[in-house]
Amino acid sequence: MGSAILPQPGIMDIDLYEGGASHVDGIANxxxxxxxxxxxxxxxPAMEAFRREAFNLHRYPSTxxxxxxxxxxxxxxxxxxxxxxxxxxDEIISFLCQAFVGPGDQVIHTEHGFALYRISTLAAGGxxxxxxxxxxxxxxxxxxxxxxxxxxxxxxxNPNNPTGTMIGLAEIGYLADNLPDxxxxxxxxxxxxxxxxxxxxxxxxEARNNVFMTRTFSKxxxxxxxxxxxxxxxxxxxDVLNRIxxxxxxxxxxxxxxxxxxxxxxxxxxxxxxxxxxRAWLAEALAEIGVPSDTSTANFILARFSTTDExxxxxxxxxxxxxxxxxxxxxxxxxxxxxxxxxxxxxxxxAHAIRQFKERA
Ligand SMILES: *Cc1c(COP(=O)(O)O)cnc(C)c1O
Numbered sequence: 001m002g003s004a005i006l007p008q009p010g011i012m013d014i015d016l017y018e019g020g021a022s023h024v025d026g027i028a029n030x031x032x033x034x035x036x037x038x039x040x041x042x043x044x045p046a047m048e049a050f051r052r053e054a055f056n057l058h059r060y061p062s063t064x065x066x067x068x069x070x071x072x073x074x075x076x077x078x079x080x081x082x083x084x085x086x087x088x089x090d091e092i093i094s095f096l097c098q099a100f101v102g103p104g105d106q107v108i109h110t111e112h113g114f115a116l117y118r119i120s121t122l123a124a125g126g127x128x129x130x131x132x133x134x135x136x137x138x139x140x141x142x143x144x145x146x147x148x149x150x151x152x153x154x155x156x157x158n159p160n161n162p163t164g165t166m167i168g169l170a171e172i173g174y175l176a177d178n179l180p181d182x183x184x185x186x187x188x189x190x191x192x193x194x195x196x197x198x199x200x201x202x203x204x205x206e207a208r209n210n211v212f213m214t215r216t217f218s219k220x221x222x223x224x225x226x227x228x229x230x231x232x233x234x235x236x237x238x239d240v241l242n243r244i245x246x247x248x249x250x251x252x253x254x255x256x257x258x259x260x261x262x263x264x265x266x267x268x269x270x271x272x273x274x275x276x277x278x279r280a281w282l283a284e285a286l287a288e289i290g291v292p293s294d295t296s297t298a299n300f301i302l303a304r305f306s307t308t309d310e311x312x313x314x315x316x317x318x319x320x321x322x323x324x325x326x327x328x329x330x331x332x333x334x335x336x337x338x339x340x341x342x343x344x345x346x347x348x349x350x351a352h353a354i355r356q357f358k359e360r361a
Contacts, residue, residue, distance in 0.1 A: 009103065010122040017115060020326050027322040031349060033340040034324040036161070036191075036300050038222035040274070040343065042257065043267035046223065049260035053253040061255055063247040071259045072230060078202065082238050085258075087249050089190060089214040089229030093155075094120045095241045096186060096212070096231075101126035101152050108146050108154040110138050112163050112331045114188060117155040126152070136163040136294055136302070136333075140175040147180055154179065157188035159195065162328045162338040164296030166195065173204050176211050184237070187213045191298035193220035193268055194275055202232070209234045219299060220268055221261040228258040275299050279341045285351040289358050300340045303354075308334040310361070317357040323350055 020034025041047075065085045073080030086092040097120040101107055105126040109117040111133040118128040131146040133139050138156055147154075154175075159166040176185050192200035192215065205211045212233030218224035228250060231241065261267075283293050283301050293301040305311040308329070315327055315337055326338040339350060 008125060010125050014119050014122045015330075017119065018330075021324045024319055024322055024324065029322055031323045031342065031346055033300075033342055033346065033350060034326045034338075035224065036219055036298070036340045037224055038220060038271060038299070039341075039346060040222065040271055042222035043261055043264040045264050046221070046257045046261040049256040050226075050253050053251075053256050056252050059252060061248055061250060061252045065250060065255060068228075068250075068255050068259045068262075069230075071262050075262050075265065076202070076232075078232055082235050083230055083232050084238050084241050084245065085228065085230045085250055085255075086245070087229070087254075088218060088227045089188065089216040089231070090116055091249065092214045092229055092231040092241070093117065093186070093188070094123065095244055096153065096184070097121050097124040097126065098244055099240050100184060104150060105152040106148060106150040108143055108151060110143070110156065110160070112136060112160065112328075112333060113155060114157050114161050114190075115330065121153075133163075137165040138167045140167070140171050143175060144178055147183065149180070151180065151183050153184045153186060155186045155188060157190060158201070159191040159297040161190065161298065162300070162302055162326065162331050162333065162336075163294060164298045164300060164302050165294050166297045169199075169201065169204065172201060176204060176208055179210060183210065185211045187211065189213050190216045190219055194272055194299050195297050196272070196276075205233055209236075212237055217258045217261055220271055221258070222271075223254075223257055223261060226254045226257050228254045274343070275341050278344055278347045281344075282339070282341060282347040282351060285347070286354060289351075289355050291354060291358070300338050302328070302333065303337045303339055305335050305337070311335050311337050313361070314354060314357050317360075318350070318353055321353045321356075323353055325350070 022032055024030050069080040069083040072083050093116050101124040103125040106129045107121040107126050108129045121128040131142040187201040189200035201213045214231050216229040286303055291303045293303050328336050328338050
């Protein structure tokens with residue numbers, strides 16, 4: 001008998017990530033509102049670019065992603081040399097932890113922060129540190145109080161998932177200016193496109209050397225299945241991340257679809273307007289039947305129930321009606337359900353079902 005084959009410390013502390021459910025046994029017409037996908041799908045030019053790549057399947061993709069980075073730079077007014085593309089923003093988060101976090105290092109995330117921050121920190125051998133939020137909103141004082149001489153990185157999603165709340169850029173600037181030396185602030189802008197007049201932290205990054213942003217094509221651009229995300233930050237950080245990035249991490253099809261998507265600004269504007277309209281309707285419809293939510297700035301709302309039992313019973317009822325939403329007990333919000341803002345018909349369907357649930361109870 002040889003000795004046991006053991007993983008690195010920390011790996012076995014990682015709970016397997018549970019994605020949003022996508023089917024219900026025995027129900028055909030399932031409405032999936034559990035993964036914050038764009039109900040309108042990707043833009044037509046993105047699908048066309050994807051189809052064209054069928055003729056290039058034997059070709060290796062670009063290693064430097066020059067065309068996609070140029071398009072991102074042009075459309076978001078960023079320096080393309082400081083853009084890095086990954087297999088979803090998940091991969092960028094993972095690169096950050098791999099490159100800057102090791103055993104003994106601490107990484108701060110907030111009470112209701114995105115699960116990947118903890119997972120990627122543990123995978124890198126580091127220690128995740130959870131700090132409280134204030135009324136389901138990022139609290140920069142709690143983050144600053146949570147910093148120690150072991151802190152290497154702070155993750156904030158703004159808007160945050162699953163709460164949907166966000167904080168202002170002035171507050172984030174204050175945080176960046178008061179973090180200890182050597183701590184990187186990572187702003188996860190997965191939902192930034194849903195916020196009117198929000199630069200996702202671009203100006204903060206340009207003025208500092210300790211702020212980095214992650215972005216994705218999975219939400220507003222409707223390309224979750226393609227797996228494309230990107231990061232933007234100080235050149236020295238980008239140079240480090242590029243050393244651990246696999247040379248062919250993105251496929252031809254992913255690169256082409258993303259490039260077409262980022263250039264289709266009309267589609268983004270249309271989806272943003274539609275989301276804003278439907279989100280307001282849904283939040284109000286639920287509030288009227290006694291299910292409040294915080295003002296959301298993203299493409300989902302966090303519906304609050306009186307108790308964990310009521311939230312779970314409502315989730316079970318919705319499932320029986322073929323409607324999938326997201327339980328968020330794993331985010332310290334067991335009395336809530338996260339509901340993606342679908343198209344108008346979907347919003348009506350889920351609101352109707354929740355009303356029926358409330359009337360039966
Ligand atoms: C959905 C989401 C992402 C995006 O992940 P991808 O890997 O780009 O699909 C990142 N951060 C948060 C907070 C999210 O909700």
